[in-house]
Amino acid sequence: MSARYTLQQHPAFSDPLTKEDLYTLVARGSLTRGEMCIDEDTGLTHTVGELVSGMRRPSQARLDRPAYREISPDADGYEEEEIIEEVEEIEVEDADDDYDYTPSGEIILHHAHPSWLGYTKALFLCLLLTIAGGLLFVIQLEYAVIALLCASSTLIAIGISRYSHDYIITRERVELIWGIIGRSSKEARICDIRSIDVYESGIKGLLGLGTIDFSTAANAGIEVQFKDMRKAHEVKDLVRKLQRGEPVTDD
Numbered sequence: 001m002s003a004r005y006t007l008q009q010h011p012a013f014s015d016p017l018t019k020e021d022l023y024t025l026v027a028r029g030s031l032t033r034g035e036m037c038i039d040e041d042t043g044l045t046h047t048v049g050e051l052v053s054g055m056r057r058p059s060q061a062r063l064d065r066p067a068y069r070e071i072s073p074d075a076d077g078y079e080e081e082e083i084i085e086e087v088e089e090i091e092v093e094d095a096d097d098d099y100d101y102t103p104s105g106e107i108i109l110h111h112a113h114p115s116w117l118g119y120t121k122a123l124f125l126c127l128l129l130t131i132a133g134g135l136l137f138v139i140q141l142e143y144a145v146i147a148l149l150c151a152s153s154t155l156i157a158i159g160i161s162r163y164s165h166d167y168i169i170t171r172e173r174v175e176l177i178w179g180i181i182g183r184s185s186k187e188a189r190i191c192d193i194r195s196i197d198v199y200e201s202g203i204k205g206l207l208g209l210g211t212i213d214f215s216t217a218a219n220a221g222i223e224v225q226f227k228d229m230r231k232a233h234e235v236k237d238l239v240r241k242l243q244r245g246e247p248v249t250d251d
Contacts, residue, residue, distance in 0.1 A: 005037040005051065016040050023052040027107060033172070053104045106170040109248055110238060114165055117207045118228025119158045126154040167226045169235070171242060174214055176224050188223040190242045192216040198232045212236060 004016035013025075017037075025031040026048060033049030100108040116123070133147035166177040175187035194217045200210040210232030214224040229235060241248050 004040045005046070006040060007031075007048075008036045008038065008045075010035065019051050022048050023105065026052055026105075049104070102168065102170060106172060108168055108170055109242075110167070110169040110235060112167045112226075112229060112235075113162050114228040115207075115209050115230050116158070116162065118204060118209055119161070120203060120207075122154055122158050126151045126158070129154065165227075167229065169238060169242075174224050174226075174239060176226065186224050188214050188216050190239065192218065193223075193239065193243065196236045196239060198236050200232065204228065214239075 035048045129151035136144035168175045177185045197213040212226040213222045
C-alpha cells in the first residue's frame, strides 16, 4: 500500500493523500510545493516539493477517481459525484497533452535557446571561410581544406554555444541554465518578478531578436536574462499571464 500524507493546516484537503494526488494538485495549481505535510506511517514532516520532485505525470488509470475533494466557497451545493466527474474531465483532457517536464516535475510552458541569428559575426565569418574554401579549390587544395575545416569548426562552436544555454519558463519560475560539462543556473519565481524589460535594437532587432531582463524585488539588478530570443514580447506576455493567473498553453 502506498504511503499517505496529511497536509498541515489546509482546510480544503483534510483527508490523507498519496504522492500521485499531491503531484496532480501541484500540476493543477491547487497546491504549492512549499506546503508542509506529514507521513501517516512515519510521522515525519516533508514539503510537497520534496515528495513530488522527479515524479512523472501519473498514468490515466490512477486518475480515474482521485482520493481528494477540493472545497471552495461556490461548491456548497454540488453533489460529490458532480465534483469528481468535473475533476476527471479536466485530468483526462490534460493526460492527452504531450508535456515536457523539468527534473523536479514542473510542466515546461516555454523552452528555448538563443537564436542562430544572434551569432551574426560568427556566422558571417563562417560564410567568408566557406567562400574562400570554394575559391581556393582551383588554386591550392590544401588551403581550401583548411578553410573549410575552419568554417566547420566555427559552425560547430556556434551550435555548442547555443545549445549550452537553455531558457525555461514553468508555472512557478523562469530559469536560465548554461554550461556544457558543469551546468549552472539562475532562476526567479514568477510571483517575485517585479519588472520585465525587453530590448530590441540594431541588426538583431531587425531580425526579430530581443533580450529579456527579469528583475525581482529582492535584487536591485537583473536576476535572470534571456539573450537573443525570438518573439521576446510574446514571452513577456506569457510571464505576465502567469502572474495574473490566466490560463496558458505550452509552446
